[in-house]
Amino acid sequence: QKEVEQNSGPLSVPEGAIASLNCTYSDRGSQSFFWYRQYSGKSPELIMSIYSNGDKEDGRFTAQLNKASQYVSLLIRDSQPSDSATYLCAVNAATGANSKLTFGKGITLSVRP
Amino acid sequence: DTAVSQTPKYLVTQMGNDKSIKCEQNLGHDTMYWYKQDSKKFLKIMFSYNNKELIINETVPNRFSPKSPDKAHLNLHINSLELGDSAVYFCASSPGENHHGYTFGSGTRLTVV
Numbered sequence A: 001q002k003e004v005e006q007n008s009g010p011l012s013v014p015e016g017a018i019a020s021l022n023c024t025y026s027d028r029g030s031q032s033f034f035w036y037r038q039y040s041g042k043s044p045e046l047i048m049s050i051y052s053n054g055d056k057e058d059g060r061f062t063a064q065l066n067k068a069s070q071y072v073s074l075l076i077r078d079s080q081p082s083d084s085a086t087y088l089c090a091v092n093a094a095t096g097a098n099s100k101l102t103f104g105k106g107i108t109l110s111v112r113p
Numbered sequence B: 001d002t003a004v005s006q007t008p009k010y011l012v013t014q015m016g017n018d019k020s021i022k023c024e025q026n027l028g029h030d031t032m033y034w035y036k037q038d039s040k041k042f043l044k045i046m047f048s049y050n051n052k053e054l055i056i057n058e059t060v061p062n063r064f065s066p067k068s069p070d071k072a073h074l075n076l077h078i079n080s081l082e083l084g085d086s087a088v089y090f091c092a093s094s095p096g097e098n099h100h101g102y103t104f105g106s107g108t109r110l111t112v113v
Helices: none
Strands: A005-006 A013-015 A019-025 A031-039 A045-050 A054-058 A061-066 A070-075 A085-092 A101-103 A109-110 B004-007 B010-013 B019-027 B031-037 B045-050 B053-057 B064-070 B073-078 B087-094 B108-112
Touching: A005 A085, A005 B087, A013 A019, A019 A031, A019 A085, A019 A109, A031 B019, A045 A054, A045 A061, A070 A085, A101 B045, B004 B087, B010 B019, B019 B031, B019 B087, B019 B108, B045 B064, B045 B073, B053 B064, B073 B087
Parallel strands: A013 A109, B010 B108
Antiparallel strands: A005 A019, A019 A070, A031 A045, A031 A085, A054 A061, A061 A070, A085 A101, A085 A109, B004 B019, B019 B073, B031 B045, B031 B087, B045 B053, B064 B073, B087 B108
């Protein structure tokens, strides 16, 4: 069973702080990695994707991938109350038509004003 | 223009009834999916279709039957609804290659009473 694990939450940080969200995956063949943000009552929204080891930055978001450790993380700098949401880690091990995103259970982030 | 649209948004029905959820995407994607999100926000894949062909069927009860009349549409029919079917059902689409995230529809909240 291919699994994606996220550290248990909820996570609460003060406004302006760095929020660090972590995720591990079991399938070493996984090739692409995604972070989705889901506001309450809304659909998941893709915010970051990463495919190679190292860091990828997009605005206040940085995704980090370490395939040797089977670990992917998301850092949110200068956290804002509008960042309060559930963050879902997703991993894709298959290719082409067999593509299948496996999700972690999500972590709820609360940013305190 | 909504990229992935689902109808209805809410569905309340009695146990034993049969219901359908419709999904359409205008992104030109080859692959479409149905995901189920339970009360704990865990997103689990149910089915995937690539260009009208069933690719993934994740041990979903036979009461669930997807149908894809063309690559832009993927419907989900559920027979003999049970209380445990209550969840949010998300349709999603992707170009079908590995290095792409999915675009999700707005979800259908199904409540079985």
